[in-house]
Amino acid sequence: MANFVADTQIFGHSMSRQGDKEKGRRQLEKKITKCLFLISFLASSFSSFSQDIKAKELYAQSIKLFSERKADEAIPFMEQAVKQDPNFTDAYIKLGQLYEFTKHYDPALAAYRSAIQLQPDNPSSGGAYQALSNTLLRLSRYSEALPYLEKLQTLFAPQSAQGKRIARQIETARFGQEAMLHPQAVDPKPLSSVLQTTPSQYFPVLTADEQTLVFTALKPEGDEDLMTSTFNGETWSPPVSLASNINTPENEGTASLSADGRTLVFTACQGRKGFGSCDLYMSHKTGSDWSNPENLGPIINTHFYESQPALSADGRQLYFVSDRPGGKGRRDIWRSDIGTDGNWAQPVNLGEPINTTSNEASPFIHANGQTLFFASEGHIGLGGYDLFVADNSGAGWSAPTNLGYPINTAEDQASLFVAANGTRAFYSFEEQKDGVSQKSRLYTFDLPESLRERVRPVSFLKGFIVDAKTKKPLGATVELVDLKTNQIVSRVQADGQTGQYTTILPSGGEYALYISVSGYLFKSLSFDFTQKTKGEGLSLSIPLEPVIGGSSTTETLNNLFFESGRYDLAEKSLTELNRLSLFMQTNPAVTVEISGHTDDKGDATANLALSQKRAQAVVSYLTKAGIQAGRIRAIGYGKTRPLVPNTTDENRRLNRRIEWRVL
Numbered sequence: 063m064a065n066f067v068a069d070t071q072i073f074g075h076s077m078s079r080q081g082d083k084e085k086g087r088r089q090l091e092k093k094i095t096k097c098l099f100l101i102s103f104l105a106s107s108f109s110s111f112s113q114d115i116k117a118k119e120l121y122a123q124s125i126k127l128f129s130e131r132k133a134d135e136a137i138p139f140m141e142q143a144v145k146q147d148p149n150f151t152d153a154y155i156k157l158g159q160l161y162e163f164t165k166h167y168d169p170a171l172a173a174y175r176s177a178i179q180l181q182p183d184n185p186s187s188g189g190a191y192q193a194l195s196n197t198l199l200r201l202s203r204y205s206e207a208l209p210y211l212e213k214l215q216t217l218f219a220p221q222s223a224q225g226k227r228i229a230r231q232i233e234t235a236r237f238g239q240e241a242m243l244h245p246q247a248v249d250p251k252p253l254s255s256v257l258q259t260t261p262s263q264y265f266p267v268l269t270a271d272e273q274t275l276v277f278t279a280l281k282p283e284g285d286e287d288l289m290t291s292t293f294n295g296e297t298w299s300p301p302v303s304l305a306s307n308i309n310t311p312e313n314e315g316t317a318s319l320s321a322d323g324r325t326l327v328f329t330a331c332q333g334r335k336g337f338g339s340c341d342l343y344m345s346h347k348t349g350s351d352w353s354n355p356e357n358l359g360p361i362i363n364t365h366f367y368e369s370q371p372a373l374s375a376d377g378r379q380l381y382f383v384s385d386r387p388g389g390k391g392r393r394d395i396w397r398s399d400i401g402t403d404g405n406w407a408q409p410v411n412l413g414e415p416i417n418t419t420s421n422e423a424s425p426f427i428h429a430n431g432q433t434l435f436f437a438s439e440g441h442i443g444l445g446g447y448d449l450f451v452a453d454n455s456g457a458g459w460s461a462p463t464n465l466g467y468p469i470n471t472a473e474d475q476a477s478l479f480v481a482a483n484g485t486r487a488f489y490s491f492e493e494q495k496d497g498v499s500q501k502s503r504l505y506t507f508d509l510p511e512s513l514r515e516r517v518r519p520v521s522f523l524k525g526f527i528v529d530a531k532t533k534k535p536l537g538a539t540v541e542l543v544d545l546k547t548n549q550i551v552s553r554v555q556a557d558g559q560t561g562q563y564t565t566i567l568p569s570g571g572e573y574a575l576y577i578s579v580s581g582y583l584f585k586s587l588s589f590d591f592t593q594k595t596k597g598e599g600l601s602l603s604i605p606l607e608p609v610i611g612g613s614s615t616t617e618t619l620n621n622l623f624f625e626s627g628r629y630d631l632a633e634k635s636l637t638e639l640n641r642l643s644l645f646m647q648t649n650p651a652v653t654v655e656i657s658g659h660t661d662d663k664g665d666a667t668a669n670l671a672l673s674q675k676r677a678q679a680v681v682s683y684l685t686k687a688g689i690q691a692g693r694i695r696a697i698g699y700g701k702t703r704p705l706v707p708n709t710t711d712e713n714r715r716l717n718r719r720i721e722w723r724v725l
Contacts, residue, residue, distance in 0.1 A: 117147035124156070133164050144176070151177050155190050162197055170197055178210075185217045195231060199445050202472040204238035211235060238444040241467040246510045248469060250491065253504040254298040257291060262502035264490035270321035270375065270429055270482040270522040270564055271599055276304060277504060278315035286313040288328060305352040308345055310334075316370050320377035321429055321482065321522065322554060322564035326352070327371040327380065337363040342371050342382060349559035361406050362398060375429040375482075375520075375566040376552035380406065383423055390417035395425045395436060415461045416452060423447060424476035428484070429566050430518045431551075437476040438462070445472040451516055465513065482566065483597030484517035485509055519597035524564040527556045527577060530605035530615070535561030538579035538606065545572040545621065545634040569594040574621040574637050582606040583724070584645060586638060588620040609649060609724055616657070616721040618705075622680065627664075629675035631683065639680065642722070643687040646694075653725045656680045658698040659705075661714035666700060674698025680720060695725075 112118050124139035140157040144150050158173035174194035181187045191214040198207035211232045218225040253275075257263055262280040272293065279289045279301065287309040289301040303309050304317075308326075312333030317326055324347040331340040334357070341363040343355040357363060364386050372381040378400045385393045394417040396409040411417065418440025425436040432454050437447040441462055448470040450462035464470060465478075479488040491505040509517070527538045537558030542551040542565060551573065556563035567573065569591050578584035585604055607615050621638035622631065631639070646652065658673030677696035685691050706713045 112143070112147040112150040112153065114147040114150070117143045117150050117153065120146060121150070121153050121156070124160070128160065133160055136160055137164070144173075149180055151180050151187070151190070154180070155193060158190075158193055158197075162193075167197060167201055182213075188214060188217050191217070199231065199235060199238075200472055202238065202242070202444065204235040204242065204444075208232065208235045208239070233442050234445055237442050237464070238467070238472065241444055241464070241470070244466070246466045246469055246512065248507045248510055250489075250505045250507040253488065253506050256298050257301055257504055259301055260289075263289070263504050264502045265316050265477045266488045266490065266504050267317055267319045267479055268481065268488065269319060269323035270520075270566060271524060272481055272486075274319075274323045275301075276317050276319055276323075276326070277301075278317070280502075285311060286315045288314050288317050305345070307354050308352055316424075318371045318373040320373050320554070321375035321566050322524075322562075323347070324557065325373060325377035327358070327373055328355070329369045329371065330355075331369075338365040339367050340369045342368050342380075348557060358406060361408060367393070370424050372425045372427050374427055374431055374552075376554050378553065379427065379431070381412075381425040381427050381434070382409075383425065384409070390414065391419040391421060391440060393421040393423065395422045412459065416459050421447075424478070426479055428480055428517055429482040429520045429522075430484075430568055433480075433517050434459070435465075435478050435480060436462075437474075444470045447474040447476055449475045449478050451513070453516065463516070480509065480517060482520050482522055484514055484519035485597075519569055519595070521567040521569070521591070521594070521597045521600060522564055523567055523575070523600045523602055524562070525601050525603040526561040527563055527579075527604045527606060528561050529582075530607045533605075535559060536579050536582070536606060537561070538563070538577050538582075538604075540565050541576045541578075542567070543574045543576065543637050545574055545637055548637050548640075567591060567600070569597065572634065576641060577604050577606065579606065580648075582608055583617050583722075584641060585617065586620045586641070609652060611652075611724055613724055616723040619680075619720045619722060622720045624676060627672070629672060629679050631679050639683050639687075642680070643684055643689060646684065646689045653693045653695075654722050655725055656694060656696050657721045657723075658696070659703055659717060659719050659721065660701050661717045662701045662704070662708040663714065670698055670700035670702075672698070673700050676720060 112121065120139045120143035124136040124143065127136035127139065137160050140153055140160055143153040144157060147153070154173050154177035158170040158177070161170035161173060171194060174190050174197065177190035178187055178194065191210050195207045195210045195214060211228060215225065215228045215232065218228060220229070260279040260281050263277050266275060266277040268275050275291045275293070275298065277289055278286055280286055288304040290304045291298045291301040308314060310333050312330065314328055314330050317328040319326055326345045327342055329340055330343055334343070336357055337360055342358045344358055345352045345355045362368060366384060366386040368382055368384045370383040373379070380398050382396055383393050384396050389411050390413060395412045397412060398406045398409040400406050416422065416434070416436070418438060420438070420440030422440065423437040425434060427434055434452050434454065435449060437449055439447045441448065441450055441464065443464050444467060449465045451465060452462040453460045469475070477490045485508060486506055487509050488504065488506050490502045492502045527536045528534060529536060536556065538556045539553065540556060540563050541553045543549065544551050551568065552566055554563060554565050565575070567589055571591055573589045573591065575587040575589065576584055583606065585606060607613065607617065619638050619642065622635045624630070624632065656677045658677035660669040660673050674696065677698055681694045681696040684694055704717045706716055708714050708717060
């Protein structure tokens with residue numbers, strides 16, 4: 063699974079296209095890479111320069127041709143040089159470099175081995191050992207590289223810069239050797255040929271329901287735009303431009319979406335007024351229209367480099383890559399949270415063990431908010447940039463785990479997106495010919511079991527929020543609260559034009575979901591996912607009752623909890639009680655009735671008394687919270703007003719409830 067699309071702007075690498083970089087810069091970097099090779103090739107000098115005049119002439123002619131960018135023409139002259147003088151060590155090494163430059167790897171390896179055989183124990187053969195080892199590592203031939211690296215290591219002091227670099231390469235070779243012996247069970251497949259309308263596609267992101275896809279597309283003229291496609295349950299639609307006010311004649315790319323697909327952050331490096339070389343921009347979707355992108359401002363963007371954004375599911379946390387001062391290495395992963403005032407907080411460097419003294423890239427925070435996937439060249443892997451996963455349980459980030467082979471290879475990997483349910487991954491695969499990237503396509507694969515265990519799956523709930531009377535769409539606030547901690551897990555806003563919403567429901571806890579908007583009774587839903595191990599999609603349209611006095615319509619307070627046969631409120635009821643108290647404070651003219659209900663089990667008189675006491679317990683809490691007693695009344699109905707027939711345990715559970723209505 064080589065060649066995940068990675069960042070062309072990462073120092074020291076000419077990696078594949080990254081949708082946040084203008085074509086001029088990318089072309090410049092390719093030229094720089096070739097120039098650096100040329101300089102290295104022309105300047106390098108090894109041992110045993112030939113005394114044969116003819117060999118030296120052939121050698122010089124080859125060097126001249128290569129300096130004129132004629133590598134293919136240079137090779138025959140260097141081949142003749144080593145034939146003329148079989149002991150010409152430097153010519154063998156130069157020949158290997160020429161073969162390698164032209165992507166002929168097997169002849170390159172043979173040339174390097176020939177150079178080593180001439181003087182296998184001479185420290186001056188270090189260049190040949192290094193060139194051979196580097197090429198073998200690049201080709202994922204770790205077992206072959208190890209003995210050469212171990213021999214090379216003996217030629218340098220352990221604490222020297224060269225000695226440390228060789229020690230790192232030995233670690234890479236051993237890790238790669240072991241990883242290939244125990245490959246991950248993955249079977250990547252193209253996402254859809256329908257999406258292949260441009261030369262290349264990369265950096266895919268999806269909504270929680272996996273029905274909307276956004277990706278970066280490279281057009282024939284070299285422009286990069288954000289494209290979108292929708293899934294109808296069977297096929298993907300032909301991709302179209304995300305929005306005319308987002309895409310420009312310049313390049314836009316590396317987008318990130320919130321779970322509902324209505325908040326977008328992307329990177330632009332030119333064509334817009336910004337703060338630095340690359341900046342992050344945000345746009346919001348209302349109905350079918352995207353707002354004009356706004357620069358995230360000087361807190362997020364600096365005159366340094368900011369790119370590769372990753373939004374949390376609710377769009378309230380932002381991870382991104384920057385080379386700003388204060389980091390651990392060169393390019394690090396940073397995080398910022400958005401406050402209740404709508405402003406982004408000062409970004410915080412993720413620090414160790416995520417960031418290293420080298421470069422990190424392409425973060426992706428899973429919808430569970432705890433699992434981070436990212437690329438790194440600093441952690442031990444199979445070479446170059448590998449993909450890693452780490453978890454944040456609240457006590458800090460765990461040590462990153464390499465995703466293994468063949469997800470990672472000796473090539474550079476990045477741009478991984480994992481579905482909310484934790485079962486599938488999406489990425490960009492670069493098709494190659496003769497070792498040269500030709501085009502990038504969108505692929506998907508089922509996450510292997512070993513990685514599924516690392517990703518806590520989440521479910522999602524989606525639907526429409528409307529006025530119960532008029533069916534008018536409502537731009538309500540949807541908040542998910544952890545009943546154990548009374549902390550808000552996520553907060554999203556329904557679409558003001560359509561009333562559409564999508565929210566994430568994590569596994570492993572009990573949650574209260576509140577839907578509220580000014581002028582309406584709030585809706586209370588309860589989800590017990592403590593035993594849930596699989597993510598799923600749920601659909602629920604939610605009508606909200608307007609605050610109208612004298613209405614007979616009631617709402618159930620689904621997050622009030624009592625022990626069987628008792629009327630004292632459980633601790634986890636505080637979230638609901640505080641919501642009700644806040645509603646009463648916000649609507650000071652409103653008076654309400656709190657009614658208690660039971661199922662049909664037990665004595666009817668006892669049930670009536672129990673329902674009254676439970677309703678009164680709620681009223682007592684509210685009065686202690688400062689709500690005037692005259693604005694609240696308690697009444698118990700016992701088993702006389704069931705919601706559903708008392709024919710099953712589940713129905714009886716639904717009938718045991720506390721309701722409220724406006725008087």
